[in-house]
Amino acid sequence: MTKAFETFLIGLDEKEKAVFLPRFHTLVAGASGTGKTEADRKIIAEILKAIPDLKVVVFDVKETGRDWEGFGHDVPIYVKTATDVRFLRDLIETSEGRKIDWFLYELSIATEKAETWREVLANLERRLEETKKRYPKGSIREEKIGILILYMKALVKDLESVRISRELVLPHQINVVAVNRESQAFKELAVYSYVSEILDKQKYLVVIDEGSLLAPRERGTGCKRVIRRLFKAGRAAELYGIVSDQEITGIDESVRRQCWNWILGMQTEVAAQKRTADQIPGKSVKPDQIATLGVGWFYAVIRTPGKTEIKKFYLLPEGIPIETGKMLVRGELSIEEMMEKIAELRMKKVDEDLVYKERCENLERRMEEMKTEMSKLREQRDEFKNLCEKLKAEMPDKVELQNMKNELERTRENLVDAQRKLMRYSSLESFLTDFVRDAVKEAVPQVSPTASEVSVNVQSTVTDFNVTRLRETLSATDKDLQGQVLLLAAEGWFKEKRRISQVRDELRRAFNTSPRPGTIEKTLAELVAKGILEREKASQGGWLYWLKPEAEKLIKVKNTLTDEAK
Numbered sequence: 001m002t003k004a005f006e007t008f009l010i011g012l013d014e015k016e017k018a019v020f021l022p023r024f025h026t027l028v029a030g031a032s033g034t035g036k037t038e039a040d041r042k043i044i045a046e047i048l049k050a051i052p053d054l055k056v057v058v059f060d061v062k063e064t065g066r067d068w069e070g071f072g073h074d075v076p077i078y079v080k081t082a083t084d085v086r087f088l089r090d091l092i093e094t095s096e097g098r099k100i101d102w103f104l105y106e107l108s109i110a111t112e113k114a115e116t117w118r119e120v121l122a123n124l125e126r127r128l129e130e131t132k133k134r135y136p137k138g139s140i141r142e143e144k145i146g147i148l149i150l151y152m153k154a155l156v157k158d159l160e161s162v163r164i165s166r167e168l169v170l171p172h173q174i175n176v177v178a179v180n181r182e183s184q185a186f187k188e189l190a191v192y193s194y195v196s197e198i199l200d201k202q203k204y205l206v207v208i209d210e211g212s213l214l215a216p217r218e219r220g221t222g223c224k225r226v227i228r229r230l231f232k233a234g235r236a237a238e239l240y241g242i243v244s245d246q247e248i249t250g251i252d253e254s255v256r257r258q259c260w261n262w263i264l265g266m267q268t269e270v271a272a273q274k275r276t277a278d279q280i281p282g283k284s285v286k287p288d289q290i291a292t293l294g295v296g297w298f299y300a301v302i303r304t305p306g307k308t309e310i311k312k313f314y315l316l317p318e319g320i321p322i323e324t325g326k327m328l329v330r331g332e333l334s335i336e337e338m339m340e341k342i343a344e345l346r347m348k349k350v351d352e353d354l355v356y357k358e359r360c361e362n363l364e365r366r367m368e369e370m371k372t373e374m375s376k377l378r379e380q381r382d383e384f385k386n387l388c389e390k391l392k393a394e395m396p397d398k399v400e401l402q403n404m405k406n407e408l409e410r411t412r413e414n415l416v417d418a419q420r421k422l423m424r425y426s427s428l429e430s431f432l433t434d435f436v437r438d439a440v441k442e443a444v445p446q447v448s449p450t451a452s453e454v455s456v457n458v459q460s461t462v463t464d465f466n467v468t469r470l471r472e473t474l475s476a477t478d479k480d481l482q483g484q485v486l487l488l489a490a491e492g493w494f495k496e497k498r499r500i501s502q503v504r505d506e507l508r509r510a511f512n513t514s515p516r517p518g519t520i521e522k523t524l525a526e527l528v529a530k531g532i533l534e535r536e537k538a539s540q541g542g543w544l545y546w547l548k549p550e551a552e553k554l555i556k557v558k559n560t561l562t563d564e565a566k
Contacts, residue, residue, distance in 0.1 A: 007021060008043075010043070010313065021043075022260055024240070024260040024261065025258050026241075026242050026243075026263065027242075027244070028040060028242065028243070029244065030266055035298075036265060038315060039263050039298065042315060042316070044242070047205055051203060051238070054204070055173065056173060056206075057175050058207040059179065059208060061209055066180060072173075072175060073171075075171070075176065076164070077163075077190055078164065078165045078194060079189050083111050083117065083120055087222050088120065090221050090222040092152070094185050095154065103147070106124070106148055107148060109123070128146060159189060168193075188214065188223045191226075192223040195226040195230050199226065199230060203239075206230055206239070207244075208227060208243040211255065214227060217253060227255060228254050241258075247272050262300065263300055264279075266290060266293035267290050270291075280299065296314055296317075297312065297314055400516060400519060400522070403518070407525070481507075481515055482523050484507055486527075488503075488506060489532070489555060490552075490555045497545065498546065507520075532547070532555070533547060534548050
C-alpha cells in the first residue's frame with residue numbers, strides 16, 4: 001500500500017495478515033446477514049480513531065427494521081423546504097411511481113419565486129383557474145395541471161405529516177437519522193436536507209444505507225444529485241462517504257466510481273453472484289467464489305492511484321482483538337462463538353450508552369431550568385429598566401434642582417426668622433403677664449379683717465390686649481403658573497389627591513400650557529408652605545397634593561373683563 005495514503009485495519013486475510021483500506025469513500029455490498037452493517041460500523045470506528053473530531057451522520061432507512069438502533073444517538077429529523085423544480089419532480093416521481101416529464105413545464109412555472117410547498121400548490125391552483133378562463137373546458141392543459149395538483153397535494157400531505165425540525169442539530173459524534181418508518185419521498189427529502197447542508201462543512205462522515213433506494217442506478221430521486229456531490233467532494237474537504245446495499249449494481253455508477261474501496265460479500269442468487277463477479281477488475285473472482293463466502297468474509301477491491309488490489313479477508317469486528325480474529329481464521333473459534341463475544345461487547349456498550357444518556361438527560365433538564373430562571377431575570381431587568389426610565393422622566397433637571405435648593409434655603413432662612421420673632425413674642429407675653437399681676441396687687445389693698453371691721457371687696461379691672469395677625473395676600477392671574485393652579489383649586493379640582501403628572505395634564509387641557517415637572521413641583525411646594533395645599537409621600541414615589549379644607553374659602557376669583565364691562 002502506498003504510504004502517501006492514510007489507512008486503517010479492516011480485517012485479516014487467509015494467511016492471517018492484516019488487511020488495510022485507504023481512508024476514503026467505501027462501498028459495501030452483500031446479501032442480508034453477511035455482515036454489511038458490521039463492516040460499516042468497523043469503518044466508522046477506525047476513521048473516528050484517526051479523526052476524533054469527525055461528525056458521523058447515519059441514515060437508518062431500512063423499512064423492515066432498525067439496523068442502527070443502539071448505535072450512536074437518534075437526532076431530530078431535519079428537513080428543508082426545497083422548491084427546486086427538479087427536486088420536486090424527483091419526489092413526485094418517487095411518490096407516484098411514474099415519470100412526470102410531461103408536467104415539467106407547468107411545475108417549473110409554479111415553483112418560480114415560491115419558497116414553500118404550499119406556495120407551489122397555490123401557484124398551481126391559480127394557474128388552473130387562469131387556464132379555465134383562456135382555454136375550452138376539458139383542454140389538455142387543464143387536465144395536466146389538475147393531475148399535477150393532485151400529485152402535489154398528496155406529496156405535501158405526506159411531507160407535512162411527520163414531526164420535523166427546522167434546525168440542523170448534530171450534537172453527538174455519531175448521529176442517527178431514523179426515517180425507516182417514513183415514506184420513500186420523505187426519506188429522500190431528509191437525506192437531501194442533511195447532505196446539502198453538510199456539503200458546505202468539513203469533517204463529516206455520511207453513511208447511506210440501502211443505496212439503491214436513495215441513489216439508484218436507473219432512476220432519479222430527490223437526493224441522488226446531492227449524494228453524487230458528496231462522493232465527488234473527496235478527502236480535501238474532509239468529507240467521507242459509506243454507501244451500502246445488497247448488490248453493488250443497484251447503486252448509481254457515478255457514486256460507485258468515486259469509492260476507492262469496495263467490500264463485497266456473499267450473494268445467494270446466481271444472477272447476483274455473476275453481476276458481482278463481473279464488477280471485480282480482471283475477472284479474478286468467479287461467481288461460485290462469491291457464493292461460497294461465509295458470514296464475515298468479504299472480497300476487498302482496493303484502488304489507489306496506479307494500483308488496484310483484490311484481497312479476500314475476514315472482517316475484524318470493532319473491539320475484537322487481532323489474536324481472536326486469527327483464531328477464527330484458523331478455525332479454532334467458530335462464527336457462533338465470535339458472535340457471542342460481539343454480543344457481549346455490544347451489551348457492555350449499551351450499558352455505557354444508557355449511563356451517558358441519563359447524564360445527558362439530567363444536563364438537558366438542568367439547562368431548561370436555567371433557561372426558565374434566565375427568562376425570569378430578564379423580565380425583572382425589563383421591569384427595573386422601565387421603572388428607571390419612568391423616574392428619570394419625572395425627575396427635574398439640574399437647573400430645576402438648583403432652583404428647588406435655593407428655594408429650600410430661603411424657606412429655611414424664613415423659618416429661622418419666624419422662630420426669632422416667636423421668641424420675642426414669648427418674651428413680650430411674659431412681660432405683660434408680670435405687669436398685669438403687679439398692677440392688680442397695687443390696685444387691691446391688703447387689709448387684715450377683724451370682727452369689728454367691715455369687709456370691702458374690690459374687683460380689679462383687667463386690661464384687654466387685642467393682637468391682630470396680618471394675613472398675607474397673594475395676587476396671581478391665569479397667565480402665570482401659580483394663578484392657574486389656584487384657579488384649578490377654586491374649581492374643586494384639588495379636592496382629590498393629585499400627582500405632579502396629573503397636574504401637568506390638567507394644565508395642558510385647561511390652559512394649553514405644559515410646564516416642566518420640576519417647575520410644577522416648585523409651585524406646589526410654595527402653596528403648601530403658604531398653607532393652601534397639603535401633601536404626602538405617594539406609595540410609588542413622588543408626592544400627592546390636595547386642597548386644605550379651610551383654605552377653599554380664602555381663594556377669591558375676580559373676573560377682570562366682567563368687572564370692567566360693569
